[in-house]
Amino acid sequence: AQTVTQSQPEMSVQEAETVTLSCTYDTSESNYYLFWYKQPPSRQMILVIRQEAYKQQNATENRFSVNFQKAAKSFSLKISDSQLGDTAMYFCAFMNSGAGSYQLTFGKGTKLSVIP
Amino acid sequence: DTEVTQTPKHLVMGMTNKKSLKCEQHMGHRAMYWYKQKAKKPPELMFVYSYEKLSINESVPSRFSPECPNSSLLNLHLHALQPEDSALYLCASSPSQVNTEAFFGQGTRLTVV
Numbered sequence: 001a002q003t004v005t006q007s008q009p010e011m012s013v014q015e016a017e018t019v020t021l022s023c024t025y026d027t028s029e030s031n032y033y034l035f036w037y038k039q040p041p042s043r044q045m046i047l048v049i050r051q052e053a054y055k056q057q058n059a060t061e062n063r064f065s066v067n068f069q070k071a072a073k074s075f076s077l078k079i080s081d082s083q084l085g086d087t088a089m090y091f092c093a094f095m096n097s098g099a100g101s102y103q104l105t106f107g108k109g110t111k112l113s114v115i116p
Numbered sequence: 117d118t119e120v121t122q123t124p125k126h127l128v129m130g131m132t133n134k135k136s137l138k139c140e141q142h143m144g145h146r147a148m149y150w151y152k153q154k155a156k157k158p159p160e161l162m163f164v165y166s167y168e169k170l171s172i173n174e175s176v177p178s179r180f181s182p183e184c185p186n187s188s189l190l191n192l193h194l195h196a197l198q199p200e201d202s203a204l205y206l207c208a209s210s211p212s213q214v215n216t217e218a219f220f221g222q223g224t225r226l227t228v229v
Contacts, residue, residue: 033216043204045159045220091158095216103172104218106158 002027002094006107013082014115020067021077021110023092031097034068034075035104040088048090051075053097079112087114122207122221130229131197137224139190139207147171148190149218150182151206159206165190166212197228 003026013019025034036048051059051068058066063080079086092107120141129135139148147166151159164172165184173182179201181193190207204225210218 042222043206043225044222045206045208047218050216097216103161103164104159109156109158 002029002032002096002105004092004094004105004107006090006092006110008110009108010111010113012113012115013079015082015084017082018078018080019082019112021079021090021092021112023075023077023107025073025075025092025094027073027094027096029096033095033097034066035093035095036064036066036075036077037091037093037106038086038088039091039109040085045091049077082114084114084116086112088112120207120209120219120221122205122224124224125222126225126227128227128229129194129197131199133197134193134195136194137192137205137207137226139192139209139221140188141209141219142188143209143211143219144187145209145211145219146187147210147212148184149208149210150190150192151208151220153204153206153223155203163192194226197226199228202227 005024032053034051038046038048049059049061049064065078067076089109089111091109093104095104123138150162153159161174162176163182168184179196183191204223206223207221208218
């Protein structure tokens, strides 16, 4: 079974600053996907960024980038130039890319507050 | 249209009531999901439909009954719920069963009294 660990229950960052959210996972699989989802107070889960395990290059999406360390099973999210709208719960998630893979395994989440 | 629409947004029901949650998407996605999310916890998978057939039931009690009438709609029928079933119920869809591009709705906040 896979497990996803987010060791920071809460974090805060000043507007325009950079913050890094940590995530580690445990799996015996070699092919999988990793995700960061954002859940603002509006409740909708929004995909922030996705990383395929076979790709060595770290994924980036505008102000969001990841540091994927496959050997260390680490998948941290860096948010640059933080904005008030980034205030949300952030969930790291794992999915096995094998056949019949439906389930996202989520970490417990990190509550991020962006301070004006 | 990249939306997953869930109705109602809020629902309060008694333990003897029967109600239904509705989820709709028009992105042509062939996989749809129900998740349950308790406060300050991550979502937990309940059911997966792939091509309108139930693929996964994560040992969910029978008082929750999913239904997929067509490729755009997913319902969750509720009957004889318990107060501990109060939670946010999230629907999601993805192009295929490997949900690397899952889109979530805003959820239905359910309170059982």
